Every structure is written in C-alpha cells, then in structure tokens.
Amino acid sequence: SQTIHQWPATLVQPVGSPLSLECTVEGTSNPNLYWYRQAAGRGLQLLFYSVGIGQISSEVPQNLSASRPQDRQFILSSKKLLLSDSGFYLCAWSAGRSEYFGPGTRLTVL
Amino acid sequence: GQQLNQSPQSMFIQEGEDVSMNCTSSSIFNTWLWYKQDPGEGPVLLIALYKAGELTSNGRLTAQFGITRKDSFLNISASIPSDVGIYFCAGRGIQGAQKLVFGQGTRLTINP
Numbered sequence: 001s002q003t004i005h006q007w008p009a010t011l012v013q014p015v016g017s018p019l020s021l022e023c024t025v026e027g028t029s030n031p032n033l034y035w036y037r038q039a040a041g042r043g044l045q046l047l048f049y050s051v052g053i054g055q056i057s058s059e060v061p062q063n064l065s066a067s068r069p070q071d072r073q074f075i076l077s078s079k080k081l082l083l084s085d086s087g088f089y090l091c092a093w094s095a096g097r098s099e100y101f102g103p104g105t106r107l108t109v110l
Numbered sequence: 111g112q113q114l115n116q117s118p119q120s121m122f123i124q125e126g127e128d129v130s131m132n133c134t135s136s137s138i139f140n141t142w143l144w145y146k147q148d149p150g151e152g153p154v155l156l157i158a159l160y161k162a163g164e165l166t167s168n169g170r171l172t173a174q175f176g177i178t179r180k181d182s183f184l185n186i187s188a189s190i191p192s193d194v195g196i197y198f199c200a201g202r203g204i205q206g207a208q209k210l211v212f213g214q215g216t217r218l219t220i221n222p
C-alpha cells in the first residue's frame with residue numbers, strides 16, 4: 001500500500017533563516033506531487049505541483065521554491081523565511097483522480 | 111478561475127443527528143472528493159466520486175456526484191463525537207485536471 005511521509009512534524013524558525021521540508025511517497029511510481037499551505041482554520045492553498053522529476057509548476061509567486069530530485073521525493077525550500085510563511089504545510093500525491101495527503105509540517109516563523 | 115462554494119461554513123448539532131453539507135462549482139468537474147481533517151493532521155480522503163449521478167457510501171457517510179457535474183453533497187447519519195472536524199470538498203475539472211479545487215471547509219461541532 002502507499003504511504004506518504006513528511007518531516008519534520010513541527011519546526012520553529014527565525015525570520016530570515018532558510019527552510020527545507022521534505023516529502024516522500026512509498027508504494028507508487030511516477031506520482032503527481034503537491035505542496036499546499038493551510039493557514040489556521042482556513043482552506044488549502046496550492047503552492048507547487050510536479051508531474052515528474054525536475055518538473056515543477058508554481059501556483060503562487062512568493063519566496064518559496066520546490067524541487068523534485070527523485071521520483072518519490074518532493075522538497076519545499078526557502079532561502080529567507082518571512083513571518084507570513086508560518087502555517088501548516090501539507091504534501092500530497094496522486095496517481096489517478098484521487099489525491100492523498102501527508103501528516104503535515106507545522107511551521108512557525110518568529 | 112474555478113471556485114467551489116461549500117456550505118454551511120460551520121454546524122453545531124446534537125449527537126445522533128444527521129448532517130448534510132454541499133459544494134457547488136461554477137464549472138463542470140469530472141471528480142469530486144470529500145475529506146475530513148482533524149486538528150493538527152492532514153486531510154483524510156473519505157469518499158471519491160468519478161461519475162455524474164454516482165452515489166457512494168462509506169459506513170455512515172454518503173456522498174453524491176450531482177447530475178449537472180457542478181455540485182456534490184455529503185451526508186453523515188447518526189453523528190457521533192468522533193465525527194467532529196473540518197470537512198472539505200474538492201473537485202477536479204477538465205481544464206487544469208492536474209490540480210484540485212478545494213472548498214473552504216465545513217466545521218462540524220457535536221454536543222454530546
């Protein structure tokens with residue numbers, strides 16, 4: 001069966017510091033991969049998606065970037081975090097018409 | 111762009127009551143998905159609908175893909191305390207089929 005992992009589970013970072021969040025999927029090949037951000041009590045905002053290695057589509061211009069170095073690995077990065085980057089970051093995968101989410105990373109920027 | 115209207119935004123009910131929520135779209139979708147999210151966790155897929163008119167159940171949950179392909183509803187029968195959470199609808203349109211469009215969520219609170 002398929003499994004999706006995200007780490008770290010929680011992160012507290014100072015403003016201006018770099019960021020790297022990692023997502024890996026097991027049990028499937030060539031999935032579509034997604035990064036979402038969710039503000040407290042709000043809906044889901046799609047940040048990036050990828051249909052294959054090295055292929056990244058950006059949905060929202062901002063100081064975040066994404067990379068897909070391997071088929072089942074998706075990384076969200078920033079060179080300098082802003083206060084507004086705080087939130088709950090979710091990775092998701094799909095290999096058909098359904099989409100499945102990871103457990104999320106809670107990021108607090110101070 | 112495509113938008114989903116999900117209602118109600120919140121519900122306060124008594125344990126044992128039935129619940130109904132729905133989503134409507136301004137454009138045609140070929141997939142409707144319903145998720146439940148508990149605090150601090152990722153959304154969990156409850157029901158997936160792939161065909162107009164499809165009615166699918168998962169235990170006490172029932173969801174339908176509207177015949178116009180622009181709406182879907184989710185019903186929960188005989189609610190229990192563990193049903194508390196935020197429910198999201200999501201749709202996949204024909205254009206931009208790689209991406210889901212999400213509703214803003216329905217927050218369900220249950221009084222015992």
